[in-house]
Amino acid sequence: MPSSTLNTVIxxxxxxxxERWVITQRELMESYLRDETPDPVRPKPAENLVLVKPSxxxxxxxxxxxxxDRRIPVFPVGGRTGLVGGSVPTEPGIILSLERMxxxxxxxxxxxxxxxxxxxxxxxxxxxxDAGLFFPPHPGDEGAQIGGLxxxxxxxxxxxxxxxxxxxxxxxxxxxxxxxxLWLGGKTLKNNVGYDLMQLIIGSEGTxxxxxxxxxxxxxxxxxxxxxxxxxxxxxxxLKSVPAILRSGVMPLAVEYVQINEVLEAAxxxxxxxxxxxxxxxxxIILDGMSQEEVLGACEEISKICEANNALDIFLAETSEExxxxxxxxxxxxxxxxxxxVDILDVTVPPSRLEELMDEVDAIGSKYGVYLPAxxxxxxxxxxxxxxxxxxxxxxAKKIKDEIYEEAIRLGGTITGEHxxxxxxxxxxxxVLSEKHLDLLRSIKRVFDxxxxxxxxxx
Amino acid sequence: MPSSTLNTVIxxxxxxxxERWVITQRELMESYLRDETPDPVRPKPAENLVLVKPSxxxxxxxxxxxxxDRRIPVFPVGGRTGLVGGSVPTEPGIILSLERMxxxxxxxxxxxxxxxxxxxxxxxxxxxxDAGLFFPPHPGDEGAQIGGLxxxxxxxxxxxxxxxxxxxxxxxxxxxxxxxxLWLGGKTLKNNVGYDLMQLIIGSEGTxxxxxxxxxxxxxxxxxxxxxxxxxxxxxxxLKSVPAILRSGVMPLAVEYVQINEVLEAAxxxxxxxxxxxxxxxxxIILDGMSQEEVLGACEEISKICEANNALDIFLAETSEExxxxxxxxxxxxxxxxxxxVDILDVTVPPSRLEELMDEVDAIGSKYGVYLPAxxxxxxxxxxxxxxxxxxxxxxAKKIKDEIYEEAIRLGGTITGEHxxxxxxxxxxxxVLSEKHLDLLRSIKRVFDxxxxxxxxxx
Numbered sequence: 001m002p003s004s005t006l007n008t009v010i011x012x013x014x015x016x017x018x019e020r021w022v023i024t025q026r027e028l029m030e031s032y033l034r035d036e037t038p039d040p041v042r043p044k045p046a047e048n049l050v051l052v053k054p055s056x057x058x059x060x061x062x063x064x065x066x067x068x069d070r071r072i073p074v075f076p077v078g079g080r081t082g083l084v085g086g087s088v089p090t091e092p093g094i095i096l097s098l099e100r101m102x103x104x105x106x107x108x109x110x111x112x113x114x115x116x117x118x119x120x121x122x123x124x125x126x127x128x129x130d131a132g133l134f135f136p137p138h139p140g141d142e143g144a145q146i147g148g149l150x151x152x153x154x155x156x157x158x159x160x161x162x163x164x165x166x167x168x169x170x171x172x173x174x175x176x177x178x179x180x181x182l183w184l185g186g187k188t189l190k191n192n193v194g195y196d197l198m199q200l201i202i203g204s205e206g207t208x209x210x211x212x213x214x215x216x217x218x219x220x221x222x223x224x225x226x227x228x229x230x231x232x233x234x235x236x237x238x239l240k241s242v243p244a245i246l247r248s249g250v251m252p253l254a255v256e257y258v259q260i261n262e263v264l265e266a267a268x269x270x271x272x273x274x275x276x277x278x279x280x281x282x283x284x285i286i287l288d289g290m291s292q293e294e295v296l297g298a299c300e301e302i303s304k305i306c307e308a309n310n311a312l313d314i315f316l317a318e319t320s321e322e323x324x325x326x327x328x329x330x331x332x333x334x335x336x337x338x339x340x341x342v343d344i345l346d347v348t349v350p351p352s353r354l355e356e357l358m359d360e361v362d363a364i365g366s367k368y369g370v371y372l373p374a375x376x377x378x379x380x381x382x383x384x385x386x387x388x389x390x391x392x393x394x395x396x397a398k399k400i401k402d403e404i405y406e407e408a409i410r411l412g413g414t415i416t417g418e419h420x421x422x423x424x425x426x427x428x429x430x431x432v433l434s435e436k437h438l439d440l441l442r443s444i445k446r447v448f449d450x451x452x453x454x455x456x457x458x459x
Numbered sequence: 460m461p462s463s464t465l466n467t468v469i470x471x472x473x474x475x476x477x478e479r480w481v482i483t484q485r486e487l488m489e490s491y492l493r494d495e496t497p498d499p500v501r502p503k504p505a506e507n508l509v510l511v512k513p514s515x516x517x518x519x520x521x522x523x524x525x526x527x528d529r530r531i532p533v534f535p536v537g538g539r540t541g542l543v544g545g546s547v548p549t550e551p552g553i554i555l556s557l558e559r560m561x562x563x564x565x566x567x568x569x570x571x572x573x574x575x576x577x578x579x580x581x582x583x584x585x586x587x588x589d590a591g592l593f594f595p596p597h598p599g600d601e602g603a604q605i606g607g608l609x610x611x612x613x614x615x616x617x618x619x620x621x622x623x624x625x626x627x628x629x630x631x632x633x634x635x636x637x638x639x640x641l642w643l644g645g646k647t648l649k650n651n652v653g654y655d656l657m658q659l660i661i662g663s664e665g666t667x668x669x670x671x672x673x674x675x676x677x678x679x680x681x682x683x684x685x686x687x688x689x690x691x692x693x694x695x696x697x698l699k700s701v702p703a704i705l706r707s708g709v710m711p712l713a714v715e716y717v718q719i720n721e722v723l724e725a726a727x728x729x730x731x732x733x734x735x736x737x738x739x740x741x742x743x744i745i746l747d748g749m750s751q752e753e754v755l756g757a758c759e760e761i762s763k764i765c766e767a768n769n770a771l772d773i774f775l776a777e778t779s780e781e782x783x784x785x786x787x788x789x790x791x792x793x794x795x796x797x798x799x800x801v802d803i804l805d806v807t808v809p810p811s812r813l814e815e816l817m818d819e820v821d822a823i824g825s826k827y828g829v830y831l832p833a834x835x836x837x838x839x840x841x842x843x844x845x846x847x848x849x850x851x852x853x854x855x856a857k858k859i860k861d862e863i864y865e866e867a868i869r870l871g872g873t874i875t876g877e878h879x880x881x882x883x884x885x886x887x888x889x890x891v892l893s894e895k896h897l898d899l900l901r902s903i904k905r906v907f908d909x910x911x912x913x914x915x916x917x918x
Contacts, residue, residue, distance in 0.1 A: 110810055112809075155651075159649070166655075167622070182893065188840060188871075188873055189807075189838075189839040189876075190614050190618070192614075192875050192877055192880070193891055193892065194918075195900050195903055197899060199625075200655065200658060202658070203651055222708070223708060243570075247592075247679055248679060249682060291753075294749075294753050294756070297749065348647045348650065350569045350647060351648065352566075380648040412646050412647075413645070418651055421651070437641055441653050444654055459653075
């Protein structure tokens with residue numbers, strides 16, 4: 001697109017949203033040009049861009065109409081906390097931020113929230129709490145926005161008991177690239193009216209439509225919550241405990257696997273202290289329930305299983321400060337490692353194959369003479385392996401990545417469990433999807449977006 | 460299609476599946492020509508049909524190749540327990556039954572089953588139990604087949620705690636109408652690789668592809684289960700209790716609402732006795748948990764709430780015989796009413812609006828001078844209203860249906876929560892979906908099935 005084409009719509013955009021909400025100076029849009037993807041693999045933003053901040057669904061629709069009529073790419077962005085460059089505007093066009101659309105209404109009778117797409121995860125968590133309810137998942141940074149969480153089907157640690165974002169979404173208001181507004185689902189818990197476009201849109205990464213509003217299921221506030229940290233000398237003992245726990249009938253909110261190097265590094269990074277200093281491999285388990293007896297009963301069951309698998313200790317955090325500290329340190333492993341990181345992988349295997357995958361990752365690391373820090377959502381079989389700068393050049397990093405992908409696929413898994421494809425995982429898509437499968441995806445894209453204006457990424 | 464076209468493929472079909480598995484005599488395919496839809500509204504099957512029973516995915520693919528090449532309609536059928544004529548073969552063509560493909564393998568380490576599409580719900584429940592695990596939902600008749608349960612995204616009573624079929628499906632093997640075999644998802648709990656075709660196919664009612672195999676999530680066996688029957692004099696007291704229960708933190712498997720006339724009629728029909736003889740409106744609540752204390756604690760919480768809302772009694776069934784009897788009587792309301800029934804509706808509203816919907820249904824009944832028996836999944840806001848033969852002619856029945864649909868939509872609900880569109884709900888689709896929405900559905904159908912051979916139904 002010649003830059004003159006974009007310039008001609010700037011006045012129109014100002015007419016729709018008001019002059020104040022159309023930003024053309026590069027220095028004022030810097031933070032919209034990137035997400036949390038590590039620098040070495042993050043795609044480069046295009047040069048000629050305009051940032052627009054609508055305040056209503058009608059404005060979103062008018063913007064898309066102009067863009068579609070003139071074939072101008074539109075890049076919807078949320079909180080830019082993604083890890084695969086999904087929202088980076090890689091072609092000249094319009095960056096569409098819904099940050100001004102951030103209202104949240106909680107419906108206590110139906111245990112649901114109606115949230116505009118620009119509301120943040122932090123705001124949703126707080127709105128639920130203020131209404132005496134609970135939004136269980138915690139998919140990373142609380143600056144993430146509802147639209148982005150849904151567009152990426154975000155997962156995170158607390159996905160064992162109630163599942164990933166998909167399980168929370170009951171209704172969506174969306175604007176198609178051709179400017180029509182659709183309402184899908186609603187405040188209903190069951191809805192079988194035709195192909196479920198809502199489900200298709202969840203996880204479509206801003207390529208099929210712009211999500212403007214969502215109905216999100218909430219849960220009763222847990223009356224009691226504890227966090228366990230359980231150290232083991234051997235990884236196999238830690239990981240062997242996980243299926244046994246899940247089979248026992250205990251239903252934790254989260255079962256995380258970490259290794260001591262990384263949690264200690266994250267604690268140092270935050271200048272905090274990690275509660276358990278011994279044990280190479282550690283499980284972090286979050287449990288909630290209606291009563292202290294129920295939760296402590298579950299803790300006892302877990303202790304029994306882990307002790308039978310040679311756990312060195314069972315550390316129990318009961319105060320909310322201590323539990324928050326543990327979650328904060330765990331959540332900051334990525335931040336602590338990031339300066340020296342080339343890429344963060346998101347391979348996922350059947351939970352029972354996680355140990356095998358980790359052993360293979362170690363073998364690949366040894367082969368290339370590098371350390372590959374890894375930790376993950378053990379209950380989900382979702383492992384985040386980090387390729388660090390000691391891998392040397394880009395070529396080696398890519399070989400390491402490809403070999404890890406091959407192992408994950410061999411074990412019945414896939415290349416991305418929660419981060420999505422974004423723009424940097426497309427090159428590996430043919431490892432997991434057949435040509436016919438890719439054809440179907442391309443045809444669906446064309447059905448929704450005949451002119452390929454919405455977050456174009458060359459699938 | 461002229462009948463000669465179909466005749467030319469019969470030899471080919473015999474070549475694929477063996478002579479024994481190609482049935483052309485009408486009297487041997489009678490039960491494949493209908494489902495459980497009440498007679499007065501069930502669509503009529505076509506005359507010229509052939510029934511084929513493949514034994515493998517490869518055979519399914521070969522059959523579809525022939526059908527697609529020669530433009531012959533194919534009607535995949537499961538256990539024919541649907542209530543909207545979805546599997547009725549309404550055009551001359553091939554009836555495809557996967558009943559011979561019924562293997563089930565349970566993977567205890569991953570708490571999953573891999574089931575072929577022709578396995579029945581009853582077989583899956585048993586296989587899970589034999590492995591010490593649990594398949595929680597109970598969407599109606601146990602003769603339903605896995606392929607059909609997924610193709611219709613079946614719901615049922617026990618959908619509160621763990622959700623409808625969609626929430627259990629982790630992987631699918633499907634054959635496209637153009638004969639390619641796709642594997643979607645797998646034994647993974649998280650999978651964000653491109654648009655989620657698996658989610659699109661769940662609930663697509665055999666119109667996008669033929670499901671041949673599924674990976675299904677199982678849960679630990681509940682250690683303790685009870686069923687409560689709670690009578691109230693007034694509907695409003697019963698229904699007011701439901702959101703309060705769900706907000707309390709208790710998470711029942713099921714919360715059912717019934718009225719005394721219908722349960723007593725179902726009990727008479729089965730020659731059994733219903734445990735609670737008083738109270739016009741009754742709640743049936745199924746609770747499970749890890750320990751007796753946990754479950755009895757939940758019962759106490761529920762009792763407190765219901766007593767505050769004028770419950771007349773709290774009846775607690777603890778033995779598995781008594782609990783099965785209650786579930787059996789509840790499940791047979793439909794069967795008991797069926798001989799005098801014109802149609803069973805499946806409207807769904809936000810749970811908090813259920814009382815209003817029921818009052819409106821009563822008002823519509825009074826207006827037309829008919830009794831409209833209704834009961835439903837109260838925790839889901841999913842109400843089954845029955846139009847009986849006392850409505851007189853077809854024209855009146857249709858008016859009653861349309862008015863109930865209008866009320867459900869006015870209350871933020873929809874025309875079908877779990878039964879789906881099948882072939883008899885299409886005529887009301889424009890009440891809930893916009894023309895653009897319908898266009899998207901039609902385009903998606905064309906992407907998967909360019910020659911419209913698979914369960915054609917004229918959307």
